[in-house]
Amino acid sequence: MSNILEVKNVVKQYGDYTALNSVSLQVPKGSIYGLLGPNGAGKTSLIRIINQITMPDSGEIILDGEKLSPHHVQHIGYMPEERGLYKTMKVGEQCLYLAQLKGLSKTEAQKQLKYWFEKFEIEGWWNKKIQELSKGMAQKVQFVVTVLHQPKLLIFDEPFSGFDPVNANLIKDEILELKKKGSTIIFSTHRMESVEELCDDIALIHKSNKLIEGKLEDVKRQYRKNTFQVGIMTNNVEGLMYDLTQKFTVGQTNFKSLNDDLKLEIDLGNSTSNELLSILTSRGQVTHFAENIPSVNDIFIQTVSQK
Amino acid sequence: MGVLSLIIKREFIAKVRNKSFIIMTFLSPLLIVGLSFFVGYLASMNKDEVTKIAIHDESGVLKSDFKNTKQTAYVDLSGMPLQLAKDTASKNYEGLIFVPKVADIQELSSKVEYISDESPSMEFIMGMEKVIDTKLTKNNLTTIGFDYDKIEKAKVDSNIHLTKFSGEDTIKGINEMKIIIGGSFGYLIMMFIIIYGNFVMRSVIEEKTSRIIEIIISSVKPYQLMMGKIIGNSLAGILQFAIWAIVGAILLFGVSAFFGIQTGTQASVDPAMMNAVQHELGTTMQSYIKEIFNLPLGTLITCFVIYFIGGYFLYSSFYAAIGAAVDSETDSQQFLLPIIMPLMLGVYIGFFTVVNDPHGTVATVFSMIPLTSPIVMLMRIPFGVPWWQLALSITILFATFLGVVWFASKIYRIGILMYGKKPTWKELYKWLKY
Numbered sequence: 001m002s003n004i005l006e007v008k009n010v011v012k013q014y015g016d017y018t019a020l021n022s023v024s025l026q027v028p029k030g031s032i033y034g035l036l037g038p039n040g041a042g043k044t045s046l047i048r049i050i051n052q053i054t055m056p057d058s059g060e061i062i063l064d065g066e067k068l069s070p071h072h073v074q075h076i077g078y079m080p081e082e083r084g085l086y087k088t089m090k091v092g093e094q095c096l097y098l099a100q101l102k103g104l105s106k107t108e109a110q111k112q113l114k115y116w117f118e119k120f121e122i123e124g125w126w127n128k129k130i131q132e133l134s135k136g137m138a139q140k141v142q143f144v145v146t147v148l149h150q151p152k153l154l155i156f157d158e159p160f161s162g163f164d165p166v167n168a169n170l171i172k173d174e175i176l177e178l179k180k181k182g183s184t185i186i187f188s189t190h191r192m193e194s195v196e197e198l199c200d201d202i203a204l205i206h207k208s209n210k211l212i213e214g215k216l217e218d219v220k221r222q223y224r225k226n227t228f229q230v231g232i233m234t235n236n237v238e239g240l241m242y243d244l245t246q247k248f249t250v251g252q253t254n255f256k257s258l259n260d261d262l263k264l265e266i267d268l269g270n271s272t273s274n275e276l277l278s279i280l281t282s283r284g285q286v287t288h289f290a291e292n293i294p295s296v297n298d299i300f301i302q303t304v305s306q307k
Numbered sequence: 308m309g310v311l312s313l314i315i316k317r318e319f320i321a322k323v324r325n326k327s328f329i330i331m332t333f334l335s336p337l338l339i340v341g342l343s344f345f346v347g348y349l350a351s352m353n354k355d356e357v358t359k360i361a362i363h364d365e366s367g368v369l370k371s372d373f374k375n376t377k378q379t380a381y382v383d384l385s386g387m388p389l390q391l392a393k394d395t396a397s398k399n400y401e402g403l404i405f406v407p408k409v410a411d412i413q414e415l416s417s418k419v420e421y422i423s424d425e426s427p428s429m430e431f432i433m434g435m436e437k438v439i440d441t442k443l444t445k446n447n448l449t450t451i452g453f454d455y456d457k458i459e460k461a462k463v464d465s466n467i468h469l470t471k472f473s474g475e476d477t478i479k480g481i482n483e484m485k486i487i488i489g490g491s492f493g494y495l496i497m498m499f500i501i502i503y504g505n506f507v508m509r510s511v512i513e514e515k516t517s518r519i520i521e522i523i524i525s526s527v528k529p530y531q532l533m534m535g536k537i538i539g540n541s542l543a544g545i546l547q548f549a550i551w552a553i554v555g556a557i558l559l560f561g562v563s564a565f566f567g568i569q570t571g572t573q574a575s576v577d578p579a580m581m582n583a584v585q586h587e588l589g590t591t592m593q594s595y596i597k598e599i600f601n602l603p604l605g606t607l608i609t610c611f612v613i614y615f616i617g618g619y620f621l622y623s624s625f626y627a628a629i630g631a632a633v634d635s636e637t638d639s640q641q642f643l644l645p646i647i648m649p650l651m652l653g654v655y656i657g658f659f660t661v662v663n664d665p666h667g668t669v670a671t672v673f674s675m676i677p678l679t680s681p682i683v684m685l686m687r688i689p690f691g692v693p694w695w696q697l698a699l700s701i702t703i704l705f706a707t708f709l710g711v712v713w714f715a716s717k718i719y720r721i722g723i724l725m726y727g728k729k730p731t732w733k734e735l736y737k738w739l740k741y
Binding site: 052076080086088 | 310313314317321513514517518519520521522523524525526527528724737
């Protein structure tokens with residue numbers, strides 16, 4: 001699959017401070033790409049460079065096979081973390097204006113607006129000023145403004161902040177639908193559960209450097225520790241433990257279970273899961289057997305605290 | 308439609324729709340006219356009041372010389388003892404003129420007293436002194452054998468007739484009038500620059516604080532946004548000025564019609580007839596109005612528009628950069644002072660040097676320096692400025708604008724994405740190099 005966006009060795013410095021230290025990324029077409037990193041890692045700097053708000057000191061950006069240039073703004077939709085609209089401008093006029101700035105004709109913009117306003121059931125807001133709307137309402141308008149010009153690449157910075165759960169879900173569904181329609185979505189967030197849920201690919205930026213990039217499963221595979229959670233009911237705990245510690249590193253753990261079982265975390269080391277399983281079955285009733293899959297949250301914390 | 312024109316349109320509409328803009332445009336000409344009538348009314352009301360002054364004249368020679376006028380009435384208290392006269396005057400009158408008994412009438416030149424708790428106006432004191440002067444002079448002349456009345460009759464009040472080489476009459480005070488007209492245009496430019504520069508700055512700060520800036524500049528270049536903002540606001544300013552000019556012209560024609568003089572093309576077509584009419588009516592008012600129409604009004608108005616645009620563009624680039632650098636209007640003060648200073652300087656130079664010597668070195672130099680030229684040059688134009696000076700000054704102005712806009716857009720580009728700390732001058736300088 002080809003990449004919609006390629007970032008190649010991008011460097012950005014502010015005075016003596018290096019915001020991006022030769023960062024390269026590949027965003028596959030049609031994916032949802034999670035851009036992760038702690039505060040101040042350089043995510044916003046990178047997003048601003050992709051949006052051509054600032055220019056990189058060196059390196060280049062390729063959008064859909066072409067070197068990034070000013071006319072590409074119409075193919076990118078950007079929702080910054082700090083949301084903003086003209087407070088005293090009417091919703092309809094504002095959306096039209098912003099859509100036209102993105103290169104849409106007035107009639108096309110009106111058509112798109114009608115579609116989105118109906119979809120979000122906000123037709124009645126056309127003549128309202130932003131300052132008359134609640135924060136959540138303004139966020140909806142902000143979302144519409146971002147996607148209105150049907151961009152190939154959408155960049156959302158913390159898209160769910162400020163939405164109540166109902167609206168957050170609505171936006172999530174919209175993002176998935178945009179993906180289905182062929183858009184690529186980059187989203188930058190701290191909310192790891194939404195990354196788990198939505199992202200196909202992730203990249204982690206920390207202290208101006210990219211540390212991890214790849215398909216979510218690949219990254220997880222890379223970070224798997226070969227440990228299993230085991231639940232077992234046995235009369236002979238000591239015998240079991242003796243057998244296990246011969247081959248594996250064993251620890252106590254806890255997970256939700258309906259049985260009054262022994263809960264263990266077992267590091268396979270060089271052995272296989274079947275070897276473990278055969279010991280377990282010989283010693284008692286196995287009630288739980290699952291590999292510990294690292295969560296994005298674990299990977300994030302582990303990587304960030306290591307370096 | 309190009310993005311620049313979209314931005315210009317939005318800025319223009321946002322400005323023009325603003326309630327305060329509409330009120331300012333249509334109300335302020337009325338307000339100015341209304342205010343001047345009100346001030347005039349107050350002044351006339353003041354004149355109707357009669358001030359009562361008591362006189363205690365022990366010499367008996369002066370009291371008959373203080374004659375009642377519309378504003379002043381003199382009450383003779385010479386019959387009373389001095390102390391009683393003082394008490395009465397302090398209670399009932401504005402003041403008391405005390406003329407002591409003297410051996411020689413000439414002593415009165417230094418011995419007359421005016422007693423009052425309120426300090427009298429200069430005009431009033433000079434009036435009193437004149438009465439005494441006349442009396443004593445008359446007395447002196449009589450003593451040495453001259454007839455005062457004959458001398459008065461022999462005095463001549465000359466009046467030089469001012470004309471141009473073209474044969475047209477000119478009137479006294481025309482220079483003052485020119486400086487008033489040039490000055491008001493210059494002043495108008497200064498006001499416009501400050502008011503509209505502030506509009507630009509506020510609009511930049513608004514975009515920054517509402518955080519829409521990041522969305523806008525992900526679609527357009529910061530430079531385009533800044534220029535669109537400046538041009539959009541200037542169009543609103545020109546519209547406002549045009550409305551004022553139309554209202555003003557209607558008022559001016561109304562006034563000149565009221566004073567019964569035909570103006571405009573006829574004045575230049577037939578000066579002879581003009582003169583005849585003028586002499587017939589003989590009022591100064593209508594000759595002033597005629598002079599106004601004889602000024603290079605076309606040049607003045609054209610130049611006003613050109614200098615307004617040039618000066619405004621120049622200064623609002625500064626204002627835009629400042630707006631981008633700060634987070635709120637209160638933070639902007641420190642940066643605004645250096646902008647307002649040259650504007651004030653322009654106005655002062657205009658009023659103090661252009662009046663005395665409209666084509667002198669100081670006036671000429673400052674009408675070339677782009678920061679002051681919009682004001683100083685406009686003040687010079689009524690006195691007639693060679694076209695090459697105009698051309699040079701305008702060229703310098705617009706060239707400087709291009710340079711400044713380049714610097715301003717660098718600061719703007721960085722500033723709009725900076726939040727939190729108020730930058731120092733040093734940081735602004737650093738931004739130029741990013």
